[in-house]
Amino acid sequence: MSNESRPFMHRHLLDIESLDAQDVLHLLDAAEVFFEISRRPVRKVPTLRGKTVINLFYEASTRTRTSFELAGKRLSADVVNISTGTSSVKKGETLLDTVKTLEAMHPDVVIVRHSASGAPHFIAERLGCSVVNAGDGQHAHPTQALLDAFTVRRRLGRLDGLTVTICGDSKHSRVARSNAHLFQLFGGKVRFVGPRTLLPHHAESLGVEVYDRLEPALEGADVVMVLRIQRERLAGALLPSLREYSRTFGISERTLAAAPESAIVMHPGPMNRGVEIEPKVADGPRSVVLNQVEAGLAIRMAILYQLAGDAGTAPPS
C-alpha cells in the first residue's frame, strides 16, 4: 500500500468519473487507517474538532445517513442532520435558498442525498465548502462504490482485473453505475444482468456487458453484486411479479452454483430477503454484506478527513 505517491487533490466527491485509479487507492488506503479506529475501546479521534459536517438528506435513508453521521462523530466533528421531513424544504424553500442558508452556518463539509440527478453538483457549484454526494437520483453513489471496492480488496486481496456481475435493476441504480466506473478503472469486466426491462439502454456507453440470463452472467465472476428490487417497479409494470423475478434472477444457493466457488456476494442494503437474495446466501460464508457496512464507516471517515482539512485541497473545481 503506497498512499505517499500523491495527495488527494479534489475539493468535492461527486462521482467516480472524476477520480482516477490513484485517487481511489488513496482513499482506500486512508480508509484502512480509519477502519482500525472503530475496533478500539475508545472509538473516537480528535482530528476534526471544531469542524462542522451537515447531512442534507432529501431522500429517506437510514444506513447511509447514520454511517456519515457516525463517521463525522468518530472524527470529533460536529454533525447536524437535516432531512426533508423535518425541514423548511417541506414548507416550500427552494434548493438554492436552502444552500444559501446552510452557507451562512459555515460548514466544512455538506453531504447531500437527493432524488434529482445532479443536485449535489448544483450545490457544489454554489457552496464555499466541500460537498459529498451520498446518492443522487439514478446518477451516482460514489461512497457506496468506494466501500464496495474496499470490501472486495480486503476479502479478495486485489482490485485489478476482476469480473463483477451486478444483478437486478441496473437501469435505475446509481450503485450499479458508480461500481461499473470504479471496477473498470482497475481493468475489471463489469456485467449487468436482469430482465430486459430493468437493463439500461446505454449499457455499451458504460462499457459493461449485458446479460438477460443469470447463469452465463455468473460464470467466472469474482464478485456478485445483488441490487435491491424496488417494489414500485411492479407498479410501473417493469416486473410481472416478485416471485417470478426471484425464481429467474434471485441469488440463491441453486443459482449461485454457476459462479466460481471463490466468488463473494455483496448487497448494498436494505435487502429484500427471499426476493433478490435468498436468506441462506445473505447469511452464508460468501456474503460480505456486514463487512460492507463496517467498510462504509471507514471510507466515509477517510473522505471526511480528506475534505474537511484546510491543507491539500484543490481550489474549486
Add this chain to the structure above:
Amino acid sequence: MTTLVQSEELARCVRRLAASIVDEVQRGGAGPHTLALVGIRRGGVPLAARIASEIRAAEDIEVPVGTVEIALYRDDAATALPDPKIGPSVIEFDVRGKDVILVDDVLQTGRTVRAAIDCLLDYGRPRRVWLAVLFDRGGRELPIAPDFVGRVVEVAASARLEVEVGPEGELLQATLEEAE
C-alpha cells in the same frame, strides 16, 4: 547534509538505550509480563523492534510491540490536514495494566509525544507510560521528559535531525541538515 552519528556509534546508542530498559526490568521496575513497547510512527517503529530484540537477547522474554499513528491527534490538526503519509495504529495486545514504553527516534518539542500518549490511552488505561528516545535534542515546548535516552545531542533548533533507516528496518546513521 552531514553525518552526525555514524552507524557504529548509532548501534552503541541503541544498545545503551536497550540496556537501560533491561536494567529497569531487572530491578523489577517493569515486570516481564507487564512490559510493552509502542513505537511512534514512523521513526519510532524500527527502533521499538530493535529494543524488543535486545530485550529478547538479554532476558529471554518476548515483549509485545505496537505502533501509534499520531497524525489524527496533532494539535495543529485543523490546519495540517490531511497528512498523505498517514498509516495505521496497531496495538494488538491489551494495554490495561501494562508498563508501556513509548519509543521515538528524536525528541524535540514534545508535541508528538503528547499526541502519542493521547492515542495510546484510547486503547485502554496502562499502569504506567514511559518514554524512550534515541536522541534528545532539547527544545521542549510542552512539559514532557524522557525516561530512557540513547544520547543527548546539542544541535541548532532549526536544524533537521533524522535517523536513516534501511530497507530491513536497520538503523543506518543519524544525519543533520542545517537550515539555510
